[in-house]
Amino acid sequence: MEYAVKNIYKSFGPLKVLDDISITFPKNKTTCILGPSGCGKTTLLNIMAGIIEKDAGEVLGIHKQDISFVFQEDRLIEWKSVRDNMAFILKKKLKKKEIEETIDRFLRLVNLQEYKHYYPRNLSGGMRQRISILRAFAYPSSILIMDEPFKSLDINNKRIVMEFFKELIELERRTCILVTHNLEEALDLGHKIVILSDKPTRVKKVIENIYMESGDEGYKVQLRKEIEAELME
Amino acid sequence: MKNFILKDRQFSLLSKLILIGLWAFLSHLIDKEVILPSVRSTLVSLINIVKDPSFFSIILHSLIRSLFGFLFSLLLAISLGILSSVSKFIYSLLEPILNFLSSVPTMAIIILALIWLNNELVPMFVGFIMVFPILYQSVLKAIINIDRKIMEMASLYKVDRLSIIKDIYIPSIFINLSSVLTSALNINLKMVIAGEVLSQPKLGIGSNLQMEKMYLNTAGVFAWIIIILFISKVLGYMGSILKKLSKEEKWK
Numbered sequence: 001m002e003y004a005v006k007n008i009y010k011s012f013g014p015l016k017v018l019d020d021i022s023i024t025f026p027k028n029k030t031t032c033i034l035g036p037s038g039c040g041k042t043t044l045l046n047i048m049a050g051i052i053e054k055d056a057g058e059v060l061g062i063h064k065q066d067i068s069f070v071f072q073e074d075r076l077i078e079w080k081s082v083r084d085n086m087a088f089i090l091k092k093k094l095k096k097k098e099i100e101e102t103i104d105r106f107l108r109l110v111n112l113q114e115y116k117h118y119y120p121r122n123l124s125g126g127m128r129q130r131i132s133i134l135r136a137f138a139y140p141s142s143i144l145i146m147d148e149p150f151k152s153l154d155i156n157n158k159r160i161v162m163e164f165f166k167e168l169i170e171l172e173r174r175t176c177i178l179v180t181h182n183l184e185e186a187l188d189l190g191h192k193i194v195i196l197s198d199k200p201t202r203v204k205k206v207i208e209n210i211y212m213e214s215g216d217e218g219y220k221v222q223l224r225k226e227i228e229a230e231l232m233e
Numbered sequence: 234m235k236n237f238i239l240k241d242r243q244f245s246l247l248s249k250l251i252l253i254g255l256w257a258f259l260s261h262l263i264d265k266e267v268i269l270p271s272v273r274s275t276l277v278s279l280i281n282i283v284k285d286p287s288f289f290s291i292i293l294h295s296l297i298r299s300l301f302g303f304l305f306s307l308l309l310a311i312s313l314g315i316l317s318s319v320s321k322f323i324y325s326l327l328e329p330i331l332n333f334l335s336s337v338p339t340m341a342i343i344i345l346a347l348i349w350l351n352n353e354l355v356p357m358f359v360g361f362i363m364v365f366p367i368l369y370q371s372v373l374k375a376i377i378n379i380d381r382k383i384m385e386m387a388s389l390y391k392v393d394r395l396s397i398i399k400d401i402y403i404p405s406i407f408i409n410l411s412s413v414l415t416s417a418l419n420i421n422l423k424m425v426i427a428g429e430v431l432s433q434p435k436l437g438i439g440s441n442l443q444m445e446k447m448y449l450n451t452a453g454v455f456a457w458i459i460i461i462l463f464i465s466k467v468l469g470y471m472g473s474i475l476k477k478l479s480k481e482e483k484w485k
Binding site for chain 1: 386
């Protein structure tokens, strides 16, 4: 099944936000949607998740799937431990025994077992976001939607959480849609980079990130220049 | 910080001693037991009341009335608060009732209660009409203040309604309620006693207060006031322990 959005249009009153957006999302790869702040990236994600209605266009494959989410904020429930925060979203999907096994497996996978009974207030900002990402991966879904998940983190934590995400995506393959306005995040995490223009938002360019496959820093420099030029236009 | 708390306690003790001193001085000056009894006669009355075989039964009856009334108010406030938050109809239905309770003098409602209800139920009803609006508003505020982003997360992950109520609504309500719980418990106790004064159930602190008043035994009235203050203090401690438990152990 193909995951894609086709010819999406969306306006809020007289303000045209999305103007004929079409993107396909390769299976088990990360697609980064890159664009200036406030260009309508979150609106596009909300349309894909079914939170808001589109004016026209099609969302293909995505609505039929279970979707995991990582938000700008960690959205952990303060009065629940790490284990209970994870169990909260798994309850409807899995049986009691499976929930315990899933939580233990994912915490073990990233060596965070010791935090199982911690409450969010006892975790740092970076650790809270790591748990939020882990929660999304533990949820049995085929698509992972991430809306600027590193935005609220300081530079050190951002690096740590990005590495954490890379490690997880290597271990647990998912079709991932990552929205960001940060070029470095897009280059480091996206197999495919979709550059959006400012309002009314259109797809400006789609780039296959060869740096992700090769790891060659030279490609990264070249792609950075190319994307910067696109964003400057 | 520790020194500051210690000083605070010392001041509190000093203020109590000054009040007792003022009481002793004024009662000596007035020299009329009916108007202002002496500290000594109040203490004698207090000992006599406590030594009475029915003393614990009287306290127990008032406490049971207070507790049942409070639990009833709490359960109703939680259920109606949740229902009001999801149904505009129920919210609008309750709004005039709450406005009525807050604007009509409590005494008028108590008089109606005395006509309609038996004397065992009146004290609980009086407690209920005072405490229910406080608890209901607190529940409603807790639900309105629930983080919308957490709710959005739960709905995106398709968490069922029952889990949302059990794991998000109820804890949020109790966190919010913990700040008014102690004062609501104390208001409830005071109102139950006031209700007992008026409805005169067989056993109750209020009935005994009324009895002491009828016999013009002001020292007895003072002694019962000391007992009520002591019960209020115990309820206050229980409330703070519950608050601490709810915050530290589970919900915050």
